[in-house]
Amino acid sequence: MAVERVDMGGYTLIENAPLLTRNTLRVNARAKLLAEVRDASKLPELLDFPALRTGQLLVLGEGSNILLTGDIDGTVLAMETRGVHVEQDGEIARIAVAAGERWDDFVRWTLGQGFAGLENLILIPGTVGAAPIQNIGAYGTEVAEFIESVEAWDRIERRVVTLDRTACAFAYRDSLFKHEPDRFIVTAVRFALPRQHALRMDYAGIREELERIGVSNPAPFHVAEAVVHLRTRKLPDPAVIGNAGSFFKNPIVDAAQGETLKRAFPELVAWPGKDTRWKLSAAWLIETAGFKGMRKGDAGISNRHALVLVNHGKASGQELWAFAQHVIEGVHARFGVQLEPEPMVIGPR
Structure with missing residues (x-):
């Protein structure tokens, strides 16, 4: 055509x-x-x-x-807009970034400028404009913590609006923009980044990786280096095999269900939350249910990380979604836990 x-x-x-x-x-x-x-x-x-x-x-x-x-x-x-504008306010930098800038490029730029906070979010694919929609997160950090406001075109009011962090209604892999996908077009994101910030190193092997590379007094760029090593080892490269990173959200269950599962499966990987709910490791659930490395045709789950749905070649979107549904149904049958996709599924289901 x-x-x-x-x-x-x-x-x-x-x-x-x-x-x-x-x-x-x-x-x-x-x-x-x-x-x-x-x-x-x-x-x-x-x-x-x-x-x-x-x-x-x-x-x-x-x-x-x-x-x-x-x-x-x-x-x-x-x-595909570009531009980064910085306003220094003492130890805090307020940085307005055009929606079309690449996220990983921006994170690396902030580290080069001596700003802290985004180091755990390095190597996440996508654009700056997409970051608040998903409230991207990794290795114990969510982007919402460092977003001051989001500028967007409001298709209903037909004007540019500026939404502060509260108005964005950020939650785990969620935001106002996901709930009103036909209303807002993100045009820029404004960040507030400190020069000094407590490093987050207690998640998913970061301390061990820092020790492995010989860093005893880490700075933000050291944490970023450790995360790059971890992500590179664990997650398949989209340039090599088609994937959208973590395809399944870590499910949230109430304390009673979490405790019941822990009794039945002592090896269960879970993180009790502050509000009595538990966050379960979707990767553990999927791997324990036997889906890691499984494939049907060109659709499958990565043999490197159980959260990652992969396209081994020419799988259609329908084939990939059917395989994801197979995983969701299998985990529910084994554990009584309902997994949800992290990416947006666009089109017929």
Whole structure:
């Protein structure tokens, strides 16, 4: 099928656009229209097109947190804006970052500037604009802690709005933006990053990795280095095999269910919370249920990490979702625990 491109100044429109290289699970889907936005001020003009006013609109970053189960019979909007603006306020830097900046590039930049806080979130794929939507987290840190506000285009009020941390309603892998996906288009994120911050090293082997690389007095960049080593060893590279990182959320259960499971399965990996609820390790549940390394056709679970759904070659989105459902059903049958996908599943189920 022919692909038509039209440069509109500030954004480019592409008809019948292939999305294979725009999602890290490497699903071979297409979009009826793709809009690549380089200038956020052009959003009102772009969104006034009749096809965008009434049709489906999917905002896409690097596609590292989605599973496409079919073609998009509407518009995919890719924010490709760039820019980082810093305001120093004593020991706190307030940094406004355009939505299209790559997350990992930004984290590495903050470390190079001597800012702390984001070191545990290094090597997470995606864009800055996607970070607050998912409230990305890793190795004991969530991005919400360091977000001061989010700037977005409000499609209902048709204006730019600034939402502070409270208004963003951040929760575990959740936010206002996930609950109102058709309303807000994130255009920039404002961070408040300190120069001094207590390092988080008690999660998933960070201290052991620091010891392994010979660091006894760690700084933020040392913690980042340890996390890079851990992630590289444990998680498959999307450039090598299609995946969207952790596909399943760690389930939250009440204390009674957590204690019952712990009695039945003493090796259960779980973290009792402050509010009497327990967070269970989805990776442990999946591996114990026998799914780590399993595959059906080109869809499967990584043999390196049980949380990671992988595309070994040409699995369709429907095939990947069917395999994920197989895992969810198997874990529920074994443990009575319902797993949920972490990425957004877009299309028919």
